Amino acid sequence: MKLLVKSLTIVVLLSALPMLTAAQKDPYGTVDTVFAEIMKIDDYNRSITISCFNDEDVVGIAIPIHMSTGQTKVVADSAIWVGGRVENWDYKAFRPDTAIQCALIAGVANIGPTDNVLAPGRGRLVTVFVSSTDGNKIDEFSIDTTTVAPDNSLMFVVDRYQGTPPDTVKIDFKDRQTIPAWVIRKAESTE
């Protein structure tokens, strides 16, 4: 029951936040950036390393991705959070939807009485592994950000308190959602 309540809370949280989006914005310092780095593992497998830069405390992330692969179908089959910057967050979600070649990567820092934050910095969040589903080699592979049901688009949620004590400011819920920049990089092939 507790788990059910927890997941309902998350669904409500994830689905309610995007409705507040008015326009691209990041009023907290400079614009935060999400980087997606694609690496070829072999002819049938790719990895996508998602990292980010942020210069304020962040407590929520939603990073939906769409994969374009020409004729070959792929599945995003796992996500590794270990060693990443949000490893200790209460809730980390990886929700692939193979039918539409999308995956939603999402995280909420605190579900219970914890005070996790993604402090200002730069580095890896998660690595996603992708493989061919139909036995064909992956010739083309590119990704972009997208919007996936129930209305999740690329966004960060900043902490309710911003600034350095004693100049800490409490931020209204409606102003806590930011839209980071999105940068795709291709890692050097080892071939």
Ligand SMILES: [Ca+2]
């Ligand atoms: Ca910022």
